[in-house]
Amino acid sequence: MMVGVESFEGNPKLYYVEHHMAPSLGELPEGVVRRANRYWMVRGELPENAQGFFRYVRAGYSDSKYKNLDRGFYKNRATLDSMAILYRPSVDSSWRVVPGPRTGSPDEGWMVCGGLQAGEYTLAVVNPELLSVDRPQSVEAQLFPNPLKKGQPLTVEVGSEEPFTVTIFDEEGRQVWQKTGCRNGQKLRPKLEKGTYFVRIENNFISLHSKLIQL
Numbered sequence: 001m002m003v004g005v006e007s008f009e010g011n012p013k014l015y016y017v018e019h020h021m022a023p024s025l026g027e028l029p030e031g032v033v034r035r036a037n038r039y040w041m042v043r044g045e046l047p048e049n050a051q052g053f054f055r056y057v058r059a060g061y062s063d064s065k066y067k068n069l070d071r072g073f074y075k076n077r078a079t080l081d082s083m084a085i086l087y088r089p090s091v092d093s094s095w096r097v098v099p100g101p102r103t104g105s106p107d108e109g110w111m112v113c114g115g116l117q118a119g120e121y122t123l124a125v126v127n128p129e130l131l132s133v134d135r136p137q138s139v140e141a142q143l144f145p146n147p148l149k150k151g152q153p154l155t156v157e158v159g160s161e162e163p164f165t166v167t168i169f170d171e172e173g174r175q176v177w178q179k180t181g182c183r184n185g186q187k188l189r190p191k192l193e194k195g196t197y198f199v200r201i202e203n204n205f206i207s208l209h210s211k212l213i214q215l
Helices: 077-082
Strands: 003-005 015-020 032-035 039-044 051-057 083-088 096-098 102-104 108-114 119-126 142-144 154-157 164-169 175-182 195-202 207-214
Touching: 032 083, 039 051, 051 119, 083 108, 102 195, 108 195, 142 207
Parallel strands: 102 207
Antiparallel strands: 003 051, 015 039, 032 119, 039 119, 051 108, 083 096, 083 119, 102 108, 142 154, 164 175, 164 195, 195 207
């Protein structure tokens, strides 16, 4: 399963996600160049603010443990800016592009989908000039130091004086740490194991994503 759904304490919901390594047929919107040879089925009752994290991996990127995940789909680094998430509520519906930022590198990372709903999702390479929806660009916050050594405090800079929430997810999309009421330049001390993490910084005005390496 190459998708993560954020969990919510105190508000239990029953849902599940299936990952299928086969194409899901259906009418595609104009502007889709090609679709990934895999898709996800999301079922159940999801919280209103659920977010989905869908992994992409550039074919031939040998440093990834999922290096053959998207072979033949995402071939070149230059296509990353034209990647999108497709969604349809049922097999009888047409696919549509849903906006979402990316978090990660040009070689692999996650497409982020806010307002996750039950239905089917897949990844696609698109021609943005032919799409009728605006796709927000991925914006990264500044994390210092990065990579982060064990015992070091983490400083987050976002260019905003409004308090914000910092949420950290592991590579499988699971939430591992969160702190609310953070301030620009504040030193944070998340307890993380060695590995790669994705950081979300948000308040009423911003929703930023970045990658963090814990040594």
